Amino acid sequence: MSGWKAPVALVGARWALNKYRDRKRRPTPAERALDLAAWAGAGALLGVGASMVAENRRSERLNGRVAVVTGGTRGLGLQLAREFGAGGASVVVCGRSRDNLDQAVADLTGRGIDAHGVVCDVTDREQVRALIGETVERFGRLDIVVNNAGVMRVGPAEAMQDAHFTEAMDIMYRGPFNVAREALPHLRTTEGSLVNITSVGAYLTVPHLLPYSVAKHAWACLSEGLAAETGGTGVRVTTVVPGLMRTGSHRGVVFIGEPEREYAWFALLAGMPLLSTNADRAARRIATASARGQGFLVINPTTRIGMALHGLAPGTSQQLMRLTGRLLPSTPEHVSERTGNESGDSTMGRLAESVAALNERAVDRLNQDTRDRR
Template sequence: MSRRSPLRPPKRLLLAAGLGLLAARRALATPYNLSGKRVLISGGSRGLGLALAREFTAHGARVVLMARSAAELGRAAADLRDRGATVHTVTGDLTVAADIERAVEETARVYGGLDVLANVAGLIQVGPLENMTEEDFREIMEINAFAPLRLTRAALPLLRASRGRVLIVSSIGGKVAVPHLAPYSFSKFAVTGLGQALRAELAREGVGVTTVHPWLMQTGSPRHALVKGQVKKEYTLFATLDNLPVLSLDTTVAARRIVNALVRGDAEAMIGGPALLMRYAQALAPQLTADLLALSNRFLPGPSTGDRAVPGASVETPLTQKNPIKQAAEAEFNEGGSVTPGREGPS
């Protein structure tokens, strides 16, 4: 015979009620109003960073763009000002602590504070694991994982004061590891964990954190990727998949969905139907997903004898050069200039 009092509800009922209250609170939460907000975007000069800057400013936000190239920043700023946006630029390298501090301080000086930090800049390396070195893994971790950590920590005093928001751009590669993108997935799994940790710890201080996981996007950025192995084959495959109609996402649409996820206050958001399908496949059938990915690797180019990385732009082929979607994306998102390998806006 149970000793539980008939007046005391079962623990499972209490848990269900608590979860229901949390869900109701979330559903009734007021969307975050971006009008007049001050937004710092790393990797904001081109690719997804530029697309997000357009979307933020379309909501009435004022933006600061940080990137390494002053020329690219100048073109991006002109693009945004032509659209009626308020924009300021900071030239700096995310691997340099003084540059990170300066970007945050400059945002506060120009706009009087900071409301949203968008961690967008990313490095991507393409090629077989056999051709990747430990240094490749360390280099990509610096940009894709440690840079968002350092920039967020530097910005936290301002974000606490404004009860602001943090956006972390991860990838479907941060949920499902993809062959020939081993260092990239390694770093994106790390930044996904960072986003979850920040979300849990900063909520009590009024700072919201949203981590997004985009599918392939037509950003025009493959030419900045670092390629190893049989470089022409690797790059042709990567650049083609990144710019296939239906399979890859329109970058403007992806940027809108990302900003909407931030406005709603989502903890995580999968951007694109294929990303959502891969997430559920990994969660519900991890063995099958692993087997299918292992099978797909059999059809990819094999390793080469050297470990030298080259920028994608140096191994263009007629097939990639004449791809109209790729050409349009490069022109639309400021990707057609001189190549600074890997950074300022992930694919």
Template structure:
């Protein structure tokens, strides 16, 4: 069994998690299951969903409901939410987690990268929220909605600009919904995780000098001290949802960045610009034609310099997380958070 807290506040409630087939979404679904929820896991890839269902059953003893759905498709989202609410006799808890991560300098991207990030991360969160709210309002327990943001929502991170823009929009959505739903019995919790060891580097997409981008991202996101254990992050998020907290920022580094940006945004932006000088250039790698490549295709790519040293720093822990949390099989990037 996964080591999870013993709170019973959510016992017997109906929950739905998007982007729940791997990584953070998978772990959030597992924690809801252990708390006694009926859990529906939603993602785009049928094979990943099947493995996720087996993982949750193996680690929690609970068999989740699984549903294939692309959160970018408004009609599909509406139908999926309706079907889950019917099968589980309502909806009490909804977690909008589906996302993509694109890692590249802006000079190596086009507008489609921004559209893709907004469609999956922001439009997906909007469509899931709007479809779920009528059911959450009817919840006898008082509905709970959680939106998964990021430290990238709190300040723009170099080489993660589409992701940061979309997550910032999710942050605004969470704050606005919380205000507008005051007094309705429905709470909205926005979670902003920092770097986590989820193994998401295999599902993320990389452009420009893709192998070097993969190296620094996989290393930092798995480095001890800098990054957070994914199971601990999932527990903190579910606890915040349980307690109906408005906002939670995870990892000391993310909280420090949030505070610094609020107090001295110009200085933080200049610091980010200085850090950007150490990141890979925008040049395309030979033979790639400038295309975006998934992390699975880059794990054995040759590289050198400081980026490779950073990768070695965190690769062992992050690769272990990838194996544990259903990240290893290539597929559509639906829950790279």
């Protein structure tokens, strides 16, 4: 009996038995407890069976497909490339650093994945055109494109320069725009998928992440607009809304103002299990949503709660964000700027890392430690 038929048959048998008992006599407390245990077991088996069916279908839908992942050299992008590759897809990853790109491709090919790397800055339309062209020339088709490339600076808005806002908009709005423009003609041919990794920051702006949130808001608007505009073309657009994820990204983030203090709160929150999501689980859910053609995906419950609160009571959520902003470090007289790898080399940073040990484990596994690279 296949993986999903056994649980269904068990549920049906329990239902018939309960109906028969109800006709004969009132069940005893022991029988009720037995029934409850049987239903719980059947539900668990049904869930496992459904998960197995979904996993098998995802593999079937990905087998032989070609996926492009921007920002695929580390973090969530690298894990997504692994996930698509594990499902049978050929994968093209792009990034701006050749060293990081070579390391990512070696990781993927070492897992038996047909992988290729292309140096590409998504803010440059010509480079994006070359990326898509090289992918189609090499593999003959294009089925999935994941807009994942991003940049994050953490610190008070007063400490940010105009160039930081421009950089964020270039990478996280114009970048996805360029990729979508070049990829959509090919995706129409294959009835493929465009996946946009936005953020809870696109819907609920968090203090000390203003350039990031502004750009992510524009990106989310672009994604939802493309989903509406491509109706009837065969292309499926998936808007993904992650919250905090344990990808080791705190090492690659740039911290501004008082870097050590900014690093401490960010690393601590990003590594807390109840607030953040494991990168492997997030990547699996995104790959499955892409294979199904799901239009909108919220990764974790805390993100869903935050979005719901802002939608139902925006004034309340705004007040909560104002309170949060008061608790975060203020702008110092002398503003400093350091990467996470540099900022974490302090007593406060090491303490935060020890508490958020789960996130630290993701650093090497997801290619985030850049201290020894150029």
